[in-house]
Amino acid sequence: MTHYYEIKRNKAGEYVAYFKYNDETIFWSEGYSSIDSARSAISAIKRNGPGSEIRDNAGPDEPTIDQLIDSTDWTGLGKKIGNENAAKIRRKSESLLNAIIQSDADAQTKIDACKRVEAVIVLLEAPNVPWRQVVDLLNHPSVTAFLTALNIIQFIIGLAQ
Structure with missing residues (x-):
């Protein structure tokens, strides 16, 4: 599958949840002290992400x-x-x-x-x-x-x- 989640440890030893597309990181979470917290972050994204609104706060200084x-x-x-x-x-x-x-x-x-x-x-x-x-x-x-x-x-x- 081209889209997937991955949990890895960062340099500080924390667990970070990544969302990837074709092996390219699209976004990642903050570092968590436990792998269960990283898994919970992924669950929260799956559960709440599809229906969430998009807030474009780029403003005039950061145009798309x-x-x-x-x-x-x-x-x-x-x-x-x-x-x-x-x-x-x-x-x-x-x-x-x-x-x-x-x-x-x-x-x-x-x-x-x-x-x-x-x-x-x-x-x-x-x-x-x-x-x-x-x-x-x-x-x-x-x-x-x-x-x-x-x-x-x-x-x-x-x-x-």
Whole structure:
């Protein structure tokens, strides 16, 4: 299973509950003195997590990626990025495509993600690259599951600011 909980000891010898996706830590608990407390934390998350509300307290000082994308001035971004950085984005996109192909994701997820990244590669060849569409394609859940996409999006957004 790609999602799982894991309990490990930290350097202080405390028990820490981790929630992981594809062996990547998504979040973890505080350190507990007993393994039973770590197990209780996992039970509490399973019991209360699915119906819990989400409170977005990021505020204007800590915008989310979606907020950054929506607030980015896309006009003239091609000039800001330039040929050298566009070539880097293309290489990263090609690496992402290879990572998706080699992944152990299910066939439908791979097909969807590959088609989106292939579209990005084609759009990168356009004389006036439609950057908003490039980011939208890379920001799709089937693609962002592959972490390289996030690096490309951050690179594009960083150049836009």
